[in-house]
Structure formats: C-alpha cells, structure tokens
Amino acid sequence: MKRTTVATLALAVSLGAQPLLAEDNQTTSEAVKQLWQVQQKAFDAHDLDGVMQTFADGDDIMLMGTGPGEHWVGQDEIKDAFKHFMGNFDPNTMKAKCKEGVGHAMEDVAWFTEVCRFRDRKDGKARKFVANLSGVVIKQDDGWRFHSMHYSQVIGGDPATAPASAD
Helix, strand or coil: CHHHHHHHHCCCCCCCCCHHHCCCCCCHHHHHHHHHHHHHHHHHCCCHHHHHCCECCCCCCEEECCCCCCEEEHHHHHHHHHHHHHCCCCCCCCEEEEEEEEEEEECCEEEEEEEEEEEEEECCEEEEEEEEEEEEEEEECCEEEEEEEEEECCCCCCHHHCCHHHC
16 A cells, blocks of 8 residues: 555656756756656656656666655666556546755755645545655756655545645
C-alpha cells in the first residue's frame, strides 16, 4: 500500500522528458519546476522511459519512500520501482497541486521541498492524498535532472487533517 502511494507520488511524470529540461532562458527555479512537471506527466501517462529521462545518469541516484524497504538506488532499481508504482493507479488520472515549497541552488546543484495534494483513480475509484516531497537535482549536460528524491505520506491518516494550504 505504501509503495502504491510512493509510486503515485513518485512523480506523476512526463512528456518523455524532451529538451524542455534544458535551462536556456529560464531561472533555476523555473527549470526545476518544469522538470517536476515533465516527470509528473510521464508518470501519469505510465511512460516509464519518460520518467527515467528525468533522472541523472549514474549508479548513485536514489529514490526513497516512507517505510522500511522503500529505498531504491541506481537506474535499474528506480526503474523497477516506478514500474510497480504505475500499477497502483489508472493512467492519465493523476493530478498534483504543490504548495509550501522551498529550495535553493548553487551552481550545478539544487534542492527542494514541497507539500503536494494528489488526486488519482484506481479501477475507476477516485482517491486523494497529501505527500511531502524533497529532492536534489543536478545540472547534467542538457539540463537539470533528479539525483535523489524522497516522498513521504501518512498511511491511514485522515486526509481531512492535511494542511489547508495543500488544497
């Protein structure tokens, strides 16, 4: 169940990570926000390759969830995790609204935190949940890429107790 949520959170991603990830005339903040949106669109579409294109090259990239065992390192483990996550919601049903975020960048590295409210469907049934996200992005070749991401969500909690600003 947690992995389903982590998956759902895990970045409702992508367009297939086109060259939109290049920074050109964007600020770092805009580029990172756009990277997140690309990943979310790919995730929502169940586009595994699109999701993976938002991650940095290398064997030291990492995705972490909330509970024990929710820790995936390297391209292969992260790809397998997202593959399973995608089975936890119907394609093209995920929407995310993120607020209460902060971040900072220094040259080729940036970090961010965010509180997001997600809505999706599983077997046609509407669902909603709130998740906290944090991550590190690095500038690599053609633009910014996720190096590490962490999603956490209270399982079994009352969604009504989520912060009002996350609506």
